[in-house]
Amino acid sequence: MSRLDLLLLAEESLSFADDEYLSQRLRMAKVWPTFDEAERAAATIQLGVDDPDLWLRIRSRGHVLRTPHRPSLALCDLATVARDAGYEVAIVDNVGRYSHRRTLVEQLVAERRPVLIGLTTTFLLSEREVIETVGLIRSLAPDTPIVLGGPTVRRRESLHGLADYAIFGSGERALVQLLAALDSGSDPVSIPGLAIRQPDGSVIYGTASHDLARVGRTDAAYRIRDDEAIPIPDWSLYPRSRDTVYAIEFSRGCKYNCFYCAYDRGKVIRSLGEIRTELLRNAELGITRYRVGDSNFTDGPPGHRDYPLEVCRLMIELDLGLEWSCYSRVDDLSDELAELMRRAGCWGCFFGVESGDDRILKLMRKGHDTADAREGLAVARRHDLFTHVNMIVGYPGETEASFRNTVDFLRATRPDSFALGQFFLVDKAPVRGRAMESFDLHGEGLQWRHETMDSDQAKALVASGIAELLDAGLELSNEMRIVEYMGWGLSLRQARLASDALSKCMRGAEGELGDTARSQVKEVLCGVVPRWLARDLRAAQVS
Secondary structure, eight states: OOOOSEEEEEOOOOOOTTOHHHHHHHHHTTTSOOBOHHHHHHHHHHHTOOOGGGEEEOTTSOEEEOOOOOOOHHHHHHHHHHHHTTOOEEEEEOTTTOHHHHHHHHHHHHHHOOSEEEEEOTTOOSHHHHHHHHHHHHHHOTTSOEEEESHHHHHOGGGTTTSSEEEOSSOHHHHHHHHHHHHHTOOGGGSTTEEEEOTTSOEEEOTTHHHHHTTTOSSOOOBOOTTOOOOOOOGGGSOSOSSSOEEEOSEEEESOOOTTOOSOBEEEEOOHHHHHHHHHHHHHHTOOEEEEOSSOTTOOOTTOTTHHHHHHHHHHHHTOOOEEEEEEOTTTOOHHHHHHHHHTTEEEEEEEEEOSOHHHHHHHTOSOOHHHHHHHHHHHHHTTOEEEEEEEEOOTTOOHHHHHHHHHHHHHHOOSEEEEEEOOBOTTOGGGTHHHHHTTOEEEBTEEEETTEEHHHHHHHHHHHHHHHHHTTOOBOOHHHHHHHHTTTOOHHHHHHHHHHHHHHHTTOGGGOOHHHHHHHHHIIIIIHHHHHHHHHHHTOOO
């Protein structure tokens, strides 16, 4: 058996400790359909894997399945580029939640002795989770060097020396160069975007790495490289079921400059020819359901404003039966674009409105106002697009009056779903510059204070706002929850049914559910999902 050059691993955050949305989901767990002991035994036989980590016990109510996280586009991109450079690659995901996946990692380490292990932190959202996952990998492969990539490790300088290497920004080129250096025994210090841990725990930064990671700076957003190349991922390298939702990206970066955000500024796009190739290859594999990962699908870069229209026309021309959803700005969505999106298979949009107060929107540098937001939501509704609205509570300058405007905006516009989230003070966001002084802003993450509010006040407002909006009949969720359910093998109709039913339970309106709806939700979550998971587990075996 040939030696493995690269073993790529992934896990996603399993908890959000201070998230009011999580507390609502825990309340939802009280009414989530469960498996009794006989149903669990039958489902375990069906799954074909006797792994206790596949099950969570809900006190005395029974058991629920612990579903896997979505396939990682970052891993597939990296695997494709490394394979094309001549390296042997394997992917194992869900390493934190399933013991049988950890056993598989141990087998690969013992039998194929990987030269390098890579871990993406794209969806490991806290420093603690990254540290714990790296510790887990070291316990499974104590003698194999580890390289970290993704936004969490780039943003947190304390993580730069956690593993043997860290890669900042898009990592495809740097990873291949690191593999070549390990293969030849050469010094990797000249690799752009690479950090190298020394034996004493200190960190050496490679060429341009300080700038790519904004080392030592807290108020400067990242920038996308103009020569960024976006790979065509080969999902045949990724052992998962094809009847789930896959990520796809048509662009990287964002041309806007929202002050609370550290996302890469600038924007690079893929050619329509590359997109055509990817969609056709994926369809041959059976992949037709997508979550578009672009920071904003509905805007074209300078000089190419019609780009999203052209992508939609390509999808319509190919006629592959696609189903997809995306992030969108309210001020980009025209009737022409919304109509094409719907015809191309789009069913929903995640709108980062972020506030219902025009003064706060100006402070955020959002580039839209509440009138734009109302019109964008109206356009989406005219074309039967699911609308989710995300709101931030506690941005510097926020007051109870501005928060009241946000709640009133949601009550008036009544999107299909909403989320209220506490302001999160991230590194590398412009708000850490001017606002730190003008609003006397102090703190980090979810713990902060400024001259008009502190994080405890914001947390209380989030809780009260959610309670009021649930009482008003709005759905606390987001379009991503439906994506999650579709990723478990549910049809869009089944996912909407489950989301609607469980939202009623979250707001204490279980009585509105008829017997038919209850039995349908039970069949979906305790019938369709285990059948899909059995297929996914069989597909996820790596040779």
